[in-house]
Amino acid sequence: MSKISDFRSDTITKPTPEMRQAMAEAVVGDDVLGDDPTVQELERLAAKTMGKEAGLYVPTGTMGNAIAVKGWTQELDEVIVEARSHIYNMESTHMTFIARVNPRPLPSFRGAMDPEEVKRNIKEASVHHPRTSLICVENTHNNWSGAIVPLENLQNIRGLADQRGLKIHFDGARIFNASVASGVPVMEYAAVADSLMFCLSKGLSAPIGSMLVGPQSFIDHGRRLRKALGGGMRQVGVLAAAGLLAMTKMVDRLADDHVRAKRLARALSEFPEIDLDPELVDTDIVIFGFHHPRLSVTDFLARLKEKGILALPVPQGIRFVTSKEVDDSDVDHAIQSFQQILSEAS
Ligand SMILES: *Cc1c(COP(=O)(O)O)cnc(C)c1O
Numbered sequence: 159m160s161k162i163s164d165f166r167s168d169t170i171t172k173p174t175p176e177m178r179q180a181m182a183e184a185v186v187g188d189d190v191l192g193d194d195p196t197v198q199e200l201e202r203l204a205a206k207t208m209g210k211e212a213g214l215y216v217p218t219g220t221m222g223n224a225i226a227v228k229g230w231t232q233e234l235d236e237v238i239v240e241a242r243s244h245i246y247n248m249e250s251t252h253m254t255f256i257a258r259v260n261p262r263p264l265p266s267f268r269g270a271m272d273p274e275e276v277k278r279n280i281k282e283a284s285v286h287h288p289r290t291s292l293i294c295v296e297n298t299h300n301n302w303s304g305a306i307v308p309l310e311n312l313q314n315i316r317g318l319a320d321q322r323g324l325k326i327h328f329d330g331a332r333i334f335n336a337s338v339a340s341g342v343p344v345m346e347y348a349a350v351a352d353s354l355m356f357c358l359s360k361g362l363s364a365p366i367g368s369m370l371v372g373p374q375s376f377i378d379h380g381r382r383l384r385k386a387l388g389g390g391m392r393q394v395g396v397l398a399a400a401g402l403l404a405m406t407k408m409v410d411r412l413a414d415d416h417v418r419a420k421r422l423a424r425a426l427s428e429f430p431e432i433d434l435d436p437e438l439v440d441t442d443i444v445i446f447g448f449h450h451p452r453l454s455v456t457d458f459l460a461r462l463k464e465k466g467i468l469a470l471p472v473p474q475g476i477r478f479v480t481s482k483e484v485d486d487s488d489v490d491h492a493i494q495s496f497q498q499i500l501s502e503a504s
Contacts, residue, residue, distance in 0.1 A: 163488035164468045168332075168361035168415070168442055168481040176407070177363060177400040186395035189215075190385070196395030200402050204356075204369035207405065208348040212377035214370045215398055217389050219244075219331050222355035222370040224252040225383045226327040227292065229376055230352070233258040236288035238279055240266045242301040245294050245329050256387070260288050268438070269299030270311040273318055280322050293319055296329040297347060298336045301472070304419070304443030304479075306336050312350040328354040331368070335361065335441040338412045352376070361412055361442060361481050362404035367397055408482075415442040415480040418489050422478060425493045429500060433475070447475040453503055461503075465495040 164170050173181070187193035197215050204213035216222040223245050227237060237253060239246040241263040245253070253261045262279055264271050276293065283289035293315060297307040312328075319326050328351035330336075330344075337344045348354045353372030358364035370380055384390060391397075423436035423444045433447030448455050455471050462469060469478050478492070 160466045161488075161491055162466045162468065163491045164483055165478040165480065165488075165492065166468050166470050168479050169359055170483050171359075171361055171363040171481050172483065173365050173400050174363055174403070174408075177403050180399040180403055181396050184395045184399035186393040188392050189394050190390040190392060194393065194395040194398070196402070197398040200398040200405075201369070203402065203405055205371050207344060208354055208356075208371045209345040210348065210354070210371040211374040212371065214377050214380050214384060215394065215401070216368050216370055216384060217366055217391065219329075219355055219357045219359075219368040220249045220252065221384065221387060221389050222368045223249060223327070223329055224256050224387065225370060225380045226353045226355060226372070227253055227259065227294070228257040228383055229380050230292045230325040230327060231257050231259045232291065234288055235291040236260045236262050236281060238262050238264060238271075238276060238290060238293045240264060240269060240271055240294070240296060240299070242266070242269075242299070243294065243296045243329065244300050244331065245296065247301070259292075262290070266302075268305040269296060269302040269307045271295075271315065273311070273314040276315055277318055280318070280324065290322075290324060292325045292327060294327050294329060295351070296331075298332045298339075298441050298443070300331070300443060301445070301474075303439060303445040304332070304335065304441035305438070306340050306440045309340075309342050309346060309350075312347065316350040325352040326350060327352065330354045330356040331360060332357070332441065334409045335412050335416070338409065339416050339441050358401040358404040361415060362408040363482060364400040364404040365397060367401045369401075411482065412442070415482070416440075418480040418484065418486065419444050419478070422480065422489050422492060426496060429496060431500060442480045444478040444480075445472055445474050445476070450500075450503065453499075458499065461499045462495055465498070467492050467495050
């Protein structure tokens with residue numbers, strides 16, 4: 159069988175042999191009854207790593223974000239979100255479905271919203287208007303090709319939130335990618351937010367799981383919300399054991415993914431059919447436009463698949479994501495396949 163190179167997502171990362179071992183040996187209890195020691199250890203580690211009081215293990219990042227929005231808002235409130243953000247576009251409308259709040263999408267420069275624009279959109283409640291109660295930020299920014307949102311921009315938004323008494327929820331699904339690539343400690347990013355969610359299942363190889371961290375009272379309430387959403391899990395230390403290794407052993411190697419993404423981006427940007435500035439690839443996500451007189455994005459992805467290259471379409475074109483499941487030979491395989499398909503089709 160020919161080689162398969164899977165660039166669809168960093169969620170495809172499989173548990174390492176060490177994780178499988180730790181999962182087999184995990185000490186477990188009933189976490190809904192509050193006695194799974196492995197989950198408790200993971201929740202403590204997550205909180206400590208991010209400089210927050212408490213942590214909550216959730217099955218998905220989406221559930222973590224949904225709990226945070228519900229936890230910080232009242233029905234009829236408004237929440238400021240970035241227009242291309244995951245929480246607004248990719249989470250099946252939980253803001254309106256669960257928290258029953260109105261999202262207010264704002265434009266940005268590569269994920270960084272202009273603080274003046276944020277300020278203009280903060281509303282006091284009136285008979286016409288919802289009250290703004292929460293601002294959501296995302297870093298790295300998935301749909302801005304994994305862009306790192308600068309710490310200074312986030313600090314400016316924090317300043318505004320403080321002036322106006324608003325909360326900030328940080329979608330840090332890939333906060334470790336931001337930290338590894340920028341050198342800014344995760345705790346400094348987390349300090350701008352009241353709550354933060356990060357994923358163990360992206361790039362870090364845990365089979366499932368995300369962490370929500372924040373103040374103790376928020377997490378206590380979040381534990382009730384998690385149960386209400388069907389996310390109370392029993393001997394889930396089996397999975398938390400892999401999460402502990404994701405946090406302690408898998409973070410530093412994210413730098414390799416970033417190097418490969420950059421190399422891929424540099425090579426792909428040479429093709430005239432591809433609209434991509436490799437200097438704007440900060441981390442593990444490479445999003446580019448594809449324009450060809452005879453091949454649509456769908457046709458091109460199908461040709462790539464015939465050659466064993468897997469990637470996904472996005473509104474801007476095509477997305478490639480590097481992870482520990484692809485190595486330098488997969489990057490070469492992708493570049494060669496682009497060359498072959500584009501020369502055959504010319
Ligand atoms: C993946 C992702 C999430 C959460 O996704 P789940 O698949 O529900 O774990 C949230 N935010 C961003 C930016 C993401 O990329």
